[in-house]
Amino acid sequence: MQLKDTIRENQAFLTRAIVAGMLVIGAVALLVGRMAQLQIVDHEHFRTLSHENRVKVVPLPPTRGLIYDRAGVLLAQNRPAYSLEITPEQVDDVDAVLDQLAAVIEIGDEDLERFWQLKKRKRRFDSVPIRVNLTPDEAAQFAVHHHRFPGVDIKAQLLRHYPHDVKTTHVLGYVGRISQRDLEQIDASNYAGTSHIGKNGVEKTYESALHGSVGHEQIEINAAGRRVRTLEQTPPEPGVDVHLHLDIALQEVAMQAFGDNNGAIVAINPKNGGVLAFVSQPGYDPNLFVEGISKKNYDALQGDDDRPLYNRALRGQYPPGSTVKPFMGLAGLERNAISFDTSVYCPGFFQLPGNTHRYRDWKKTGHGPMDLDAAIVQSCDVYFYKLAYELGVDRLNDYLGQFGFGARTGIDLTGESTGLLPSREWKRRARRQPWYPGETLIMGIGQGYFLTTPLQLAAATAAVANNGTFYTPRVVDYLRARGSGEITPIPPSSQPIAKAFQQNWDDVRNGMANVVEGARGTAKRIRSDAYRIAGKTGTAQVFTVAQDEEYDEETIEKKLRDHALFVAYAPIEDPQIAIAVVVENGGHGGSTAAPIARTIMDAYLLRDTGDDS
């Protein structure tokens, strides 16, 4: 019985053991099936996931191209900016380290605030800046104590810097942090990894060339996102260097010549439209904007009555005043309204037929009998009232349009103003009024609705200087690739001005020469023995003097004083520079603006080092 039980029990156990063994085999088969499904069937899928897990593509931002003046002087560079950064992972007690750091280097409350804010957003092994824009002294000071601060390091980042700061602002513009609006206008993938973008000036116009193309790096990362190694690299293509027509030395002379006055100067090479000097006074330091301007600084610039942010050379719209007279004269001659020796008697005023209103000449006593040459030299208003009256607004508008008045010149800077060359059509559209004959008269002396930018005046003067070719002004001469040195010229773009008789041009140019050289010329004080200058003064009213009032420069508030203008080119025989000067509230063109132009022309034409234009 006992034995029989044992055998039976033994057999029962064996059955159960075999069942258990089969269950084991079944379970293992299930497991193997599962593994085969993961490792064979879905292998591709998981291989992709595993790859995506560990491989990250990191953009490599290109180095921004540099900007040089015509002589190769560096105007915009990339400078290492030093910041002090803490890597939280490597620091045991951040608070204690901050306390010790404060003893070595100045740390302000806003530095601390920014630090704690950034620290929250970054990963433990990412360094967080505690101080930015260290001075070289501060950097050196910290370097001495560096050994005491493991996990605290000085980091260098390339930051745009404009060594000539205020002198180049209105031409170069500046770069700033990429904004949401910028992002909508650019190829975001090309800007992955780039922090700054050209906001205005050359920096903006030539943004794509200056920026270059982004490179990429495939890196292997671990689960925490830390870089393990580099797998593959496509280096970025650095931005192209930009070489300007601008002459920084001339720019400096121009600014000094301006003194405390506000206004603008544009100097152009009449042979190709290259901008030699481009000044808007006052300027501001573009470097303030690179790392984000503080609200205090920005408010100060914005609230300044002299409006330093305003680019007067590009956007300032001034009545051209008498500087327009040579163009008017040319219009009269070429469109057969007058001939060179037509004589007009100037009694000190002009009246339209059947109208008692007196259009006054600036010289109350009158100039007496005037021909075109005398009218330009002495800037007789009555002569040009009559000329304009006889030409009519339509022919004036048509002819002057060829010199670029009333339209953007197309210069390679953004934000240019059009100025205003009035017409019947314009007045009907803008003012819903008909054109009155009297408005034609004051247009003839560059007043009334007529508005020009200093840039337009310079470009138009250059067209006279080069005897009839309107060049679109260009700030940039050529682009130069960093590695290959390959040069891409920015070709001049020009439009010939319709010419009836060459003699008409010679006569007007002669008149402009006599403005400087004639005994009664309004700019005779700037006459030079070294070279010959042709020019025309102008005075633009800011403030309208009533019919029965006198304009008295002494008693009037400076802000309401007339603007002084002067356009000129030199040397007469082979013009190399055409210039327009506007001195706001400067009074008379001949006394204020003309000497500035002379200083610039001296600097350009008489400089010791060779001329390379």
Added chain:
Amino acid sequence: MNYTARQLGDLTPTNPNRRQGLLAVFHIDLPLLVGLLLLCGFGLIVLYSASGEDLAQVQRQMVRLTLAFFVMLAVAQVNPSTVRRWSPSLYGVGLLMLVAVLVFGEVGKGAQRWLDLGIVRFQPSELVKLAVPLMIAWYLAEKRLPPSWQRLAVAAFMTVVPVLLIAKQPDLGTALLVACAGIFVLFLAGISWRLIGALLVALAAAAPVAWYLMRDYQRQRVLTFLDPENDPLGAGYHIIQSKIAIGSGGLYGKGWLNGTQSQLDFLPERHTDFIFAVLSEEFGLIGVLILLALYLFIIARGLYIATRAQDTFNRLLAGALVLVFFVYLFVNTGMVSGLLPVVGVPLPLVSYGGTSLVTLMAGFGMLMSIHTHRRLLPT
């Protein structure tokens, strides 16, 4: 299957004259020893990679393994009848310690599992893993098999009490293993298939109740198992990364030390609970099959030893120990490959850590003891 004791006796070296040499003297079963050594060796190779080529960690594990092998050898020297005699006392001590843990125990990782005995910290649930099958086998072997309903109920109660105490710590993985140990003894003891069927139905019915009793993190694990993509960065992260590691390994694997999921830290707990994923990634399906072959060899040898055992107690004990060893393997690999929910069960003899190692090897020591202490049966 009509084996007689005689026939069984003929198949094995039961003749004392044939059991000679060192192996016989030290009661070592050579196939089992070789299987275990191969498995542990393979495990150490994988561990070297999973630890991030940390030789010190591998050395620590080697020390533990050596210690565990000595425990196995020591246990193998003890006669099964001695073990049988001590079973009730061991069970009693185990229960007391479980209660002590709940009262005085140390908290680690959100659970109360450890008892600080001054010199060593000790996990009583490990002792219970052995004490429960010993106790149930001892109890059932006293009377004829299959057991009566009454005895079944007592045996079930003997299992449930420690399981509940362990679940309360909470340590779901160990509770599961202990419960399995008890259930396997009952199964091997020959409880009726009808009862097994009824129990399975009851288990399915009890699932909602279990859900209600579960802690939040346990429920989370179940939910995560059902839909890991639902929480890819939280609870589902483990299982998603583990599947990526396994799947990306393919047939041949990425090569030793070249598993990107493991080496770059995407795989969590890679040297402990998830070491199977490291192996799968670096050695591919081929490596997985080799590992499973080693396990199956050990399990087969264990089951064989159980069937060759000479009395009911030994048979039930040996069979239960082997099957629990298999549950370890299946729960771990099932969890790592996403077949089962995440339950903290290590890959036996391969995962880094020493807690379960000693218990497992003591179990193998008992198997060796059972196999090497046989007498010639009377015919």
